[in-house]
Amino acid sequence: xxxxxxxxxxxxxxxxxxxxxxxxxxxxxxxxxxxxxxxxxxxxxxxxxxxxxxxxxxxxxxxxxxxxxxxxxxxxxxxxxxxxxxxxxxxxxxxxxxxxxxxxxxxxxxxxxxxxxxxxxxxxxxxxxxxxxxxxxxxxxxxxxxxxxxxxxxxxxxxxxxxxxxxxxxxxxxxxxxxxxxxxxxxxxxxxxxxxxxxxxxxxxxxxxxxxxxxxxxxxxxxxxxxxxxxxxxxxxxxxxxxxxxxxxxxxxxxxxxxxxxxxxxxxxxxxxxxxxxxxxxxxxxxxxxxxxxxxxxxxxxxxxxxxxxxxxxxxxxxxxxxxxxxxxxxxxxxxxxxxxxxxxxxxxxxxxxxxxxxxxxxxxxxxxxxxxxxxxxxxxxxxxxxxxxxxxxxxxxxxxxxxxxxxxxxxxxxxxxxxxxxxxxxxxxxxxxxxxxxxxxxxxxxxxxxxxxxxxxxxxxxxxxxxxxxxxxxxxxxxxxxxxxxxxxxxxxxxxxxxxxxxxxxxxxxxxxxxxxxxxxxxxxxxxxxxxxxxxxxxxxxxxxxxxxxxxxxxxxxxxxxxxxxxxxxxxxxxxxxxxxxxxxxxxxxxxxxxxxxxx
Numbered sequence: 318x319x320x321x322x323x324x325x326x327x328x329x330x331x332x333x334x335x336x337x338x339x340x341x342x343x344x345x346x347x348x349x350x351x352x353x354x355x356x357x358x359x360x361x362x363x364x365x366x367x368x369x370x371x372x373x374x375x376x377x378x379x380x381x382x383x384x385x386x387x388x389x390x391x392x393x394x395x396x397x398x399x400x401x402x403x404x405x406x407x408x409x410x411x412x413x414x415x416x417x418x419x420x421x422x423x424x425x426x427x428x429x430x431x432x433x434x435x436x437x438x439x440x441x442x443x444x445x446x447x448x449x450x451x452x453x454x455x456x457x458x459x460x461x462x463x464x465x466x467x468x469x470x471x472x473x474x475x476x477x478x479x480x481x482x483x484x485x486x487x488x489x490x491x492x493x494x495x496x497x498x499x500x501x502x503x504x505x506x507x508x509x510x511x512x513x514x515x516x517x518x519x520x521x522x523x524x525x526x527x528x529x530x531x532x533x534x535x536x537x538x539x540x541x542x543x544x545x546x547x548x549x550x551x552x553x554x555x556x557x558x559x560x561x562x563x564x565x566x567x568x569x570x571x572x573x574x575x576x577x578x579x580x581x582x583x584x585x586x587x588x589x590x591x592x593x594x595x596x597x598x599x600x601x602x603x604x605x606x607x608x609x610x611x612x613x614x615x616x617x618x619x620x621x622x623x624x625x626x627x628x629x630x631x632x633x634x635x636x637x638x639x640x641x642x643x644x645x646x647x648x649x650x651x652x653x654x655x656x657x658x659x660x661x662x663x664x665x666x667x668x669x670x671x672x673x674x675x676x677x678x679x680x681x682x683x684x685x686x687x688x689x690x691x692x693x694x695x696x697x698x699x700x701x702x703x704x705x706x707x708x709x710x711x712x713x714x715x716x717x718x719x720x721x722x723x724x725x726x727x728x729x730x731x732x733x734x735x736x737x738x739x740x741x742x743x744x745x746x747x748x749x750x751x752x753x754x755x756x757x758x759x760x761x762x763x764x765x766x767x768x769x770x771x772x773x774x775x776x777x778x779x780x781x782x783x784x785x786x787x788x789x790x791x792x793x794x795x796x797x798x799x800x801x802x803x804x805x806x807x808x809x810x811x812x813x814x815x816x817x818x819x820x821x822x823x824x825x826x827x828x829x830x831x832x833x834x835x836x837x838x839x840x841x842x843x844x845x846x847x848x849x850x851x852x853x854x855x856x857x858x859x860x861x862x863x864x865x866x867x868x869x870x871x872x873x874x875x876x877x878x879x880x881x882x883x884x885x886x887x888x889x890x891x892x893x894x895x896x897x898x899x900x901x902x903x904x905x906x907x908x909x910x911x912x913x914x915x916x917x918x
Contacts, residue, residue, distance in 0.1 A: 323378035326354050330386045333400075334393040348400040352408070355383060359411035364457040364500070366414060373416045380412060380422040387426060389433040402434040407446035410458045424461055431465045436472040440480060443469060444487060451491050453498040459491050460501055463508035467515035478529050481516065482594050485536055488512070489600070492543045506544050510559045513537050517566050528593065534570030535590050537563045538607030539600065545610060545663065560614070564621060567611055574615045575632050577608040578646040605652040606663070612646075613653070613670040636677045641687050646674045647730065648699050654706045657713070664710060665719055671707075671726045678733060697739045701746045704730060712753050724759075731763055740767065741798035745807055754827040757811065761831035764799070764807060765838055768851075771800035772839075776846040802852040804839065808832045812866045819873045823892050826899055829870070833902045836862065840909045856917040863910045867903060874900050 320328075333347035358376050362368070368376070387402075388394035409427060413420040431439065443462050450458040466484070473480055488509055495505040516533050541563050576582040583605065590596040590604055614621040615629060636642050653667030688696065707730075710723040731740055744764055751757050775797075798804070811832035814820055820829050839853050852858055874896055881893060 321375055321378070322354055322357060323375060323382050326351065326379060326382045326386070329354060330382070330393075330397070333397055344396075344400065348397065351386075351397070352401055352404050355379070355405060356408050359408065359415075362411055362414065363454050364414055365454065368415050373419070376412060376415050377418045377422070380419055380426070383409075384422055384426055384429075387429055387433075389429065395433065398430070398433045402430055403438055403442045406430060406439075406442055406462065407449060410446065410450070410461045413461060414457060424464070427461050427465050431468050436469050437480075440466075440469050440473065440484075444484060447487060447491060451487070451494060453494060453500060456491070456495050456498065456500040456505065459495075460504045460508060463488070463491075463505065463512070466508075467512045470512070471515055471519050478532065481529070481532055485532070485539075485594065486596075486600070489536075489539055489543065489603075492540065496543055496546050506540065506559055509540055510562050513540065513566055514562060517569055521569070528589075530570045531586070531589055532594065534567060534572045535586065535594070535604055537566040537570070538572070538611070539603040540607075541610055542603040542606035545666075546660075561621070564611065564614070572608075572611070573632075574612050574629075575635050575642075577612055578632075578636070578642065578649055583608055583649065602652065605649070606656065609649055609653050609670065610663075610666065612649070613666045613673075616673040617669055633677050636674070639687055641692075643674065643678050643734065644688070644696055644699070647671060647734065648703060650674070651703050651706060654703075654710060657709075661714060661716065661719065664714070665716075668707075668710065668719060668722045668726055671730075672722065675726065675729045675733065678729075693736070693739045694742075697735070697742050697746075700730065700735060700739070700743050701750075704743065704747060705750065708747070708751065708753070708756055711759075712756060728763065732767075737767075737771075737797050737799065741803065745810075748807060748810060754825045757825075757828035758831035761807075761811070761828070761835050764804065765835050767799040768804055768835070768839060769842070771797040772842050772846065772848070772850060775800050775850055776848050800850040802858075804835075804851050805853060805858060808836050809866070812836075812870065819869045822870075822873050822877060823895065826895050830899050830902060833899070833906050836866075837902065837906050837909060840906070840913060844909075844913065854913055854917070856914065859910050859914045859917065863907065863914070867907050867910065870903055871900075871907075874903070 329347055329350045333344060333351065336343035336347055358372065358379065386394060387398055389398055406427065409423050412423045443466055447459055447462050450456070450462075466488075470477065470480060470484070492505055492509055495502045513533060513536050516529075516536075520529055520533060541560060544559055544563075572586075586608075587601050587604060590600060594600075596604075615632075619629070636646060650667045650670050653663045653670065656663035656667075704727060707723050707727045711720050711727060714720045714723065731743065735743055744760055744767075748757055748760050748764075751760065811825070811828050812820060822829065836853075839851050843849055843851060843853050849855065853862075877896060878893070
């Protein structure tokens with residue numbers, strides 16, 4: 318009859334305790350047999366295995382023997398720990414999936430190992446085991462290892478910072494995997510947050526220097542970024558308890574919300590993470606996401622701001638006093654808007670954060686304009702990139718409310734953040750690079766509103782001062798590109814694309830309709846005001862509009878009608894109705910141009 322494993326292990330422990338009389342070889346042989354018997358029940362087990370009842374009972378008896386045998390208070394127990402203590406953590410953790418009793422005893426044995434073995438050596442063993450089990454099927458085996466890791470790291474006194482920096486990349490990889498496969502996600506993240514808290518407490522007790530605090534703060538930001546990728550958080554208006562704990566860490570690490578909004582300070586954090594911790598693009602992205610999320614929860618949820626012990630009104634005052642800080646803050650949110658893969662959760666947070674920043678921007682003081690003229694080209698380029706991302710949210714977001722909020726953000730950044738010159742440049746760049754006809758139409762609507770304001774201001778000023786109405790850039794009113802010939806260049810980009818030939822109809826019908834409506838509006842506005850700021854009423858420009866823009870478009874429309882006359886599908890009917898609408902506006906533009914030509918000297 319086969320001897321049960323628990324009985325075999327008792328005999329091996331007895332052999333080991335008696336081996337002192339026979340020499341080291343017998344002790345080593347007994348220790349190897351101990352590890353072999355301990356490994357046997359879990360050799361082929363994984364986190365999803367189902368274990369028979371009799372096997373569970375035997376495993377519980379086996380661990381009970383192990384627990385007694387490894388008692389460090391006895392000389393034989395300490396000797397056995399010295400021989401095999403570093404070999405068994407990767408084995409013991411596999412018992413946690415067999416039964417709750419096995420899990421409890423496994424935890425006790427792991428705690429014993431932490432107390433009795435060298436922390437430095439155990440650190441290497443634990444990290445090796447974590448690397449071994451960092452796979453989707455074995456994530457549960459990582460949990461008990463993560464539970465004991467804070468104790469191990471805190472007991473290391475020399476070069477602790479080096480050990481922490483070395484450990485973090487592997488730990489974060491396990492967190493990412495747990496979130497991705499949705500296995501033991503909460504357990505893994507909770508254990509890593511507890512590790513961060515343990516390091517924080519140690520920093521407080523030992524008055525740690527700046528590098529250690531920065532490493533802990535960066536670790537907290539990355540955990541924040543990883544934790545919100547858990548799809549179960551999508552319906553939570555505020556962060557879970559782990560996020561609250563991470564907020565407390567950020568305050569201690571001097572990662573203030575204003576600093577995380579400041580481009581320069583965030584760049585310093587990234588430089589430290591890259592140079593000192595050897596982080597790559599993925600880790601840098603997590604740091605930026607974590608920083609943006611921290612600011613989101615602070616600005617959009619008062620209860621979370623209170624956790625960080627920071628005066629949010631002081632933060633708002635700092636933003637109100639610096640246009641440059643507002644720009645940096647808006648740009649920093651870009652990282653959230655780009656996180657559309659698999660979920661729109663982070664994008665929603667990003668749009669809400671932009672609205673909060675713009676709310677502060679709307680009451681910015683007059684002294685906040687701290688941006689020089691030479692700085693605006695670079696800022697305009699960043700705003701084009703940001704607004705292109707917002708465009709994608711407007712076009713692709715599945716949620717109507719999110720699309721509406723994104724459009725509000727889009728318009729407010731253009732009209733409230735950017736001065737007239739950069740505003741014109743940004744709109745022009747967006748129109749040139751936009752692939753969505755309907756979006757180009759919305760952009761042209763923004764141009765039309767700006768043209769209306771600029772022309773009205775100039776015409777009123779000219780009437781009051783009795784100056785020449787076709788003089789551009791009077792000394793009374795500063796030059797505005799929206800009341801200049803540059804507006805006609807924007808129209809031409811749509812109705813006569815730079816690559817040559819007429820626009821691609823019907824694919825670009827919304828954009829072309831928007832451009833023609835803008836042309837019609839300008840021609841009527843300048844004619845009624847007896848002005849010519851945009852030079853739209855110059856004979857050369859009227860002839861160009863008629864011969865190069867309007868008449869070629871009429872020919873294209875006629876060709877499309879001919880091609881569709883024999884088709885009778887619903888799509889064809891819809892397209893022809895849209896063509897009728899476009900043709901009506903086009904003919905009206907021709908009438909206005911011809912009438913203006915007759916009035917030209």
